[in-house]
Amino acid sequence: MSIARKILLVVLDGVSDRPINGKTPLLMAKKPNLDSMASLGINGIMDPIAPGIRPGSDVAHLALLGYDPYKVYTGRGPIEAAGVGIHLKKGDVAFRCNFATRKDGIVIDRRAERISDTTELSKAIQEGVKLDTEFIFKRSTGHRAAMALRGDGLSSHVTASDPKHEGEPVRRVDALGPEAERTANLLNEFIEQAEKVLEDHPINIERKRSGKLPANTILIRGAGTVQKTETFSEKYGLKGAVIAATGLIIGIGKMYGLDYIETKGATGSVDSDVSAKVKNAINALNDHDFVLLNIKGADESGHDGLIEKKTQFIGKVDKALEPITCLKDTLVVVTADHSTPIAVRNHSADPVPVMIKGPGIRVDDVRTYDEISAATGGLNRIRSMDLMPILMDLIDHTKKFGE
Amino acid sequence: MSIARKILLVVLDGVSDRPINGKTPLLMAKKPNLDSMASLGINGIMDPIAPGIRPGSDVAHLALLGYDPYKVYTGRGPIEAAGVGIHLKKGDVAFRCNFATRKDGIVIDRRAERISDTTELSKAIQEGVKLDTEFIFKRSTGHRAAMALRGDGLSSHVTASDPKHEGEPVRRVDALGPEAERTANLLNEFIEQAEKVLEDHPINIERKRSGKLPANTILIRGAGTVQKTETFSEKYGLKGAVIAATGLIIGIGKMYGLDYIETKGATGSVDSDVSAKVKNAINALNDHDFVLLNIKGADESGHDGLIEKKTQFIGKVDKALEPITCLKDTLVVVTADHSTPIAVRNHSADPVPVMIKGPGIRVDDVRTYDEISAATGGLNRIRSMDLMPILMDLIDHTKKFGE
Numbered sequence: 001m002s003i004a005r006k007i008l009l010v011v012l013d014g015v016s017d018r019p020i021n022g023k024t025p026l027l028m029a030k031k032p033n034l035d036s037m038a039s040l041g042i043n044g045i046m047d048p049i050a051p052g053i054r055p056g057s058d059v060a061h062l063a064l065l066g067y068d069p070y071k072v073y074t075g076r077g078p079i080e081a082a083g084v085g086i087h088l089k090k091g092d093v094a095f096r097c098n099f100a101t102r103k104d105g106i107v108i109d110r111r112a113e114r115i116s117d118t119t120e121l122s123k124a125i126q127e128g129v130k131l132d133t134e135f136i137f138k139r140s141t142g143h144r145a146a147m148a149l150r151g152d153g154l155s156s157h158v159t160a161s162d163p164k165h166e167g168e169p170v171r172r173v174d175a176l177g178p179e180a181e182r183t184a185n186l187l188n189e190f191i192e193q194a195e196k197v198l199e200d201h202p203i204n205i206e207r208k209r210s211g212k213l214p215a216n217t218i219l220i221r222g223a224g225t226v227q228k229t230e231t232f233s234e235k236y237g238l239k240g241a242v243i244a245a246t247g248l249i250i251g252i253g254k255m256y257g258l259d260y261i262e263t264k265g266a267t268g269s270v271d272s273d274v275s276a277k278v279k280n281a282i283n284a285l286n287d288h289d290f291v292l293l294n295i296k297g298a299d300e301s302g303h304d305g306l307i308e309k310k311t312q313f314i315g316k317v318d319k320a321l322e323p324i325t326c327l328k329d330t331l332v333v334v335t336a337d338h339s340t341p342i343a344v345r346n347h348s349a350d351p352v353p354v355m356i357k358g359p360g361i362r363v364d365d366v367r368t369y370d371e372i373s374a375a376t377g378g379l380n381r382i383r384s385m386d387l388m389p390i391l392m393d394l395i396d397h398t399k400k401f402g403e
Numbered sequence: 404m405s406i407a408r409k410i411l412l413v414v415l416d417g418v419s420d421r422p423i424n425g426k427t428p429l430l431m432a433k434k435p436n437l438d439s440m441a442s443l444g445i446n447g448i449m450d451p452i453a454p455g456i457r458p459g460s461d462v463a464h465l466a467l468l469g470y471d472p473y474k475v476y477t478g479r480g481p482i483e484a485a486g487v488g489i490h491l492k493k494g495d496v497a498f499r500c501n502f503a504t505r506k507d508g509i510v511i512d513r514r515a516e517r518i519s520d521t522t523e524l525s526k527a528i529q530e531g532v533k534l535d536t537e538f539i540f541k542r543s544t545g546h547r548a549a550m551a552l553r554g555d556g557l558s559s560h561v562t563a564s565d566p567k568h569e570g571e572p573v574r575r576v577d578a579l580g581p582e583a584e585r586t587a588n589l590l591n592e593f594i595e596q597a598e599k600v601l602e603d604h605p606i607n608i609e610r611k612r613s614g615k616l617p618a619n620t621i622l623i624r625g626a627g628t629v630q631k632t633e634t635f636s637e638k639y640g641l642k643g644a645v646i647a648a649t650g651l652i653i654g655i656g657k658m659y660g661l662d663y664i665e666t667k668g669a670t671g672s673v674d675s676d677v678s679a680k681v682k683n684a685i686n687a688l689n690d691h692d693f694v695l696l697n698i699k700g701a702d703e704s705g706h707d708g709l710i711e712k713k714t715q716f717i718g719k720v721d722k723a724l725e726p727i728t729c730l731k732d733t734l735v736v737v738t739a740d741h742s743t744p745i746a747v748r749n750h751s752a753d754p755v756p757v758m759i760k761g762p763g764i765r766v767d768d769v770r771t772y773d774e775i776s777a778a779t780g781g782l783n784r785i786r787s788m789d790l791m792p793i794l795m796d797l798i799d800h801t802k803k804f805g806e
Contacts, residue, residue: 002746004421294591360421360746362753362775380784382454389455393752400750401452402459402472403479403625 003396004358006330007290008281009387011064012317013057014299014340016352016371025298025307025342026353026370029314034319034355034369037334041357043366044379046387047349048338052351057299060337063254065292065389066236067229074156075224076248081146082250084138088226093154093183097137097145097223098162099215102195105169110162111143112215114231118145120203121215128197131186140247146364147190147220155180160221161191170217187220194218206287231257232290236392241284243277244268244294253292259284270313272295274320282323285330294337302340310342331358331394334369354379354387360394406421406799407761410641410693412682412790414467415720416460417702417743419714419755419774422728428701428710428745429756429773432717436724437758437772440737444760446769447789450752451741457752460702463740464655468695469639469791470632477559478627479651484549486654487541489630496557496586499625500540500548501565502618505598508572511564514546515618519547523606531600534589543650550593550623558583563624563735564594573620590623591607597621634660635693639795644687646680647671647697656695662687673700673716685726688733697740705743712743734761734797736790737772757782757790763797 017024048055049063058079059069077094088094099118101109122139129135133151140146157176163169170191175184195217198204204214232240234257241259242253245268250260263280265273274295281293295317301310324332336352353374355366364378375381382390392398420427449782451458452466461482462472480497491497494546502521504512525542536554543549560579566572573594578587598620601607607617608749635643637660646664648671653663666683670675677698684696698720704713727735739755756777758769768782778784785793 014467245643360744362422362427362778364775364778376779378448378778380448380778382784386454389453389752391455394453395459396747396749396751398455398752400457400459402476403460 002359004283004329004331004360005395007391007395008285008324008327008330008332009064009290009292010059010321010332010334011292011294012298012334012336013294013296014302014336014338014347015314015351016336016339017302018306018339018341018343018348018350020342024371025314026311027372029311029318031314031318033318033325034334035367037325037332037353037357038333038369038373039367040363041355042361042364042379043353043355043374043377045351045371045375045381046335046354047381047383050383052349054268054347055338056347057248057337058252060384061249063258063384064337064387065232065252066385067256068385072227072229074227076154076222077146077224078226079248079251079255080140080222081148081267082255083247084140084146085254086136086146086148088148088255089150090226090228091154092148092150092226093156094148094224094226095220097147098219099143099145100217100219101148101213101215102170102217107163107166107168107170107217107219109213110219111164113213115143115215118143118215121198121201124197124201125194125218129190129193131190133186135190143215144247145218149183149186153182155183156223156225157182158187158223159260160223161187162219164223170219171219183385191218191220229256236290236388237397238289240290240292241285241288242292242294243281243284244292244296245272246294246296249294258292259288268296269300270309271285272297274317278320278323282327285327299340302342303345305342305345307342329359331356331391333391335387351381354382356391356394358394405762407734408692408798409688410794410798411688411727411730411735412467412693412695413724413727413735413737414464414695414697415701415737415739416697417705417739417741417750419739419742420705420751421722421742421744421746421751421753423570423710424706425746427774428717429712430775432714432721434717434721434772436721436728437737438734438770440728440760440772441758441772442778443766444758445764445767445782446756446758446777446780448737448754448778448784449756449757449773450784450786453786455752457750458741459750460651461655462739463787464652465741466636466787467790468655468659469788470659471788475630475632476627477630479625480549480559480627481629482651482654482658483543483625484541484551484654485658486650487543487549488657489539489541489549489551491551491658493597493629493631494557495551495553495629496559496585497549497551497627497629498623500550501622502546502548503620504616504618505573505620510566510571510573510620510622512616513569513622516616518546518618521546521618524601524604527600527604528597528621530595532593532628534593536589538593544623546618547650548621550590552586556584556585559626561587561590562628563626565622565624573622590646593625594621629759632659636660639693639791640800641691641692643695644691645695645697646684646687647695647699648675649697649699651695661695662691663748671699672703673712673719675700677720681723681726685730688730702743706748707750708745721801732762734759734794736794738754738783738790754784757785759794759797761797766803
């Protein structure tokens with residue numbers, strides 16, 4: 001077949017780096033499968049947003065999916081809310097929440113001792129809190145939760161109640177403009193009522209009895225307005241799936257209507273069962289046109305500044321990717337959402353390597369998969385927002401502009 | 404002389420391709436002149452519009468001439484109308500037309516058996532149809548024609564009457580919004596009156612008598628509003644000419660005030676007398692600063708999916724281009740408007756090779772003219788809209804921004 005019909009987008013989260021003693025982790029790692037795909041594909045470097053713009057994983061993934069983050073991104077809340085299964089409507093304002101422990105007005109544990117099951121507490125909040133507008137509160141994994149306010153006259157221009165550091169008082173939610181006063185009042189009211197519900201809840205009484213910290217307050221942050229945007233299938237006419245371990249990427253996928261395919265053993269860390277995720281991705285291609293496979297471990301090692309751990313994880317990923325080298329009729333893309341350089345211990349704006357392999361590709365002379373070689377490849381320098389249009393054209397799925 | 408003064412822009416229409424068994428037609432063809440020019444020039448790849456945007460020949464040529472198609476392109480009609488010599492005014496709405504055969508309300512031949520001379524029929528329509536606004540109807544080659552409506556309150560937001568497929572009824576023209584209702588009514592009135600004029604015209608009576616299909620209806624499509632845009636000489640201060648075989652390219656040239664220089668034997672197909680066009684182009688440089696030379700045959704072979712025909716045509720073009728290799732004081736650009744890959748049989752968004760040769764050029768290491776080598780060249784990756792500004796600067800004809 002001379003035109004590919006399906007797309008597998010492999011995102012090696014944060015794998016891209018800067019050299020230390022002349023070598024990046026990608027340059028040091030043993031990675032025969034990545035190198036072989038680079039040899040058989042077209043390569044290039046890609047700015048996650050634009051040169052010099054340091055991206056979060058959220059906006060970086062929006063751009064990879066072809067959604068302009070400057071247009072669709074207003075905050076992390078809607079992504080987290082979609083991730084926990086809240087069906088958002090246009091105009092909703094959504095937030096990330098933490099179950100936390102407060103004592104004498106001071107946050108003493110932002111995660112309530114990493115409380116693991118908040119099912120009952122979340123139910124009690126949804127049932128016990130009465131606001132002057134509709135709200136949906138849902139638990140996520142661990143101490144995490146998300147909330148959406150629904151109704152007229154809401155705004156995301158509010159401050160967070162989360163002080164971000166322990167030992168500081170819970171902040172009042174403040175309006176950043178007169179249009180947000182109602183929302184700020186609703187949130188302060190929500191927190192006050194939620195604290196009453198939590199204080200006397202049997203689970204917290206039991207926690208205190210057994211010497212554990214109670215989950216007696218809710219910290220709120222990441223306010224974002226829900227925009228009316230096309231789903232992935234509306235935008236591209238493709239049926240898509242997402243395979244990822246972290247709630248953020250799963251949330252982005254769900255927000256745009258990608259099917260989330262769970263993988264046992266996927267942890268989002270270097271101990272993740274990457275082979276299981278790869279197997280799942282290949283299976284998902286049977287009944288999907290597009291699969292986003294996010295592999296997170298390298299990002300974590302970058303944040304931790306651990307060069308050997310990052311290099312070893314790349315080797316592990318490379319082994320797990322072997323079955324992908326045999327895919328036919330599928331465009332295989334291997335790239336990163338952003339760089340997470342060991343020396344920076346955070347995301348950076350450095351461009352990431354990008355490789356596309358499959359039918360009809362103009363194969364270039366690049367022979368290894370790394371940041372330096374990629375810059376000599378046939379794609380030259382593109383932006384993440386360019387990627388989906390390029391792939392859509394390669395699978396012959398674009399409309400002509402003009403005649 | 405170390406600064407070029409003139410520009411020859413050679414557009415090998417649709418020549419750019421994707422590899423089949425590792426080779427594109429450009430990689431397979433014997434093309435010593437193109438390769439020699441690539442060796443002496445600077446090379447790169449060029450997105451016709453932007454990465455992943457699949458262009459029509461019309462918008463692709465607008466971009467090559469430095470006109471932003473997103474601003475100036477509203478439809479094909481104005482280009483066709485300019486091509487047949489209608490002097491368009493701002494606010495005109497123009498259309499492509501076909502003489503066609505209709506029977507019992509069904510289009511049985513969209514080209515009226517490729518009727519060859521419609522001079523008399525066109526005259527009869529211009530004289531016989533009376534509308535509540537001014538209109539200009541002009542024949543083109545074969546069954547083709549163009550029309551412009553002129554007056555207040557016109558809009559291009561109307562559907563086509565052309566069903567695009569034979570065996571389907573002629574469509575009523577519908578307004579796509581209330582602002583276009585008058586235009587839709589005028590067009591339906593035009594079609595009704597034109598059919599009356601055509602039905603009893605002696606030419607059609609004679610056609611029927613001799614067993615031929617009558618040209619008894621006019622199909623309308625490609626509505627576009629005429630914008631007020633600078634001519635080529637207003638925009639660049641250069642006197643320009645266009646050499647092309649197809650009405651579309653000639654129309655674009657005329658629309659922007661390029662002198663159209665006709666070439667005998669230019670067919671727009673692989674049998675075209677390319678040498679005659681090249682000779683004409685070189686002559687035109689004597690009294691023009693800029694010449695656009697469009698050579699169409701490769702595009703046709705791409706649409707037909709004929710790899711050998713496309714490869715052979717490239718060889719033929721290469722021979723014909725030999726006199727161009729000797730030009731002095733002239734920037735020679737060889738590029739394509741878009742790719743027309745054999746495997747796609749249609750335009751694609753793949754970037755095209757672009758080569759600039761002449762005085763002052765930063766010659767790179769590229770030694771052959773093809774899609775893969777071009778990507779390693781000194782121009783890196785640009786867009787067609789960048790080309791004219793780059794050329795204008797190379798002939799020292801740009802204004803300084805700042806001091």
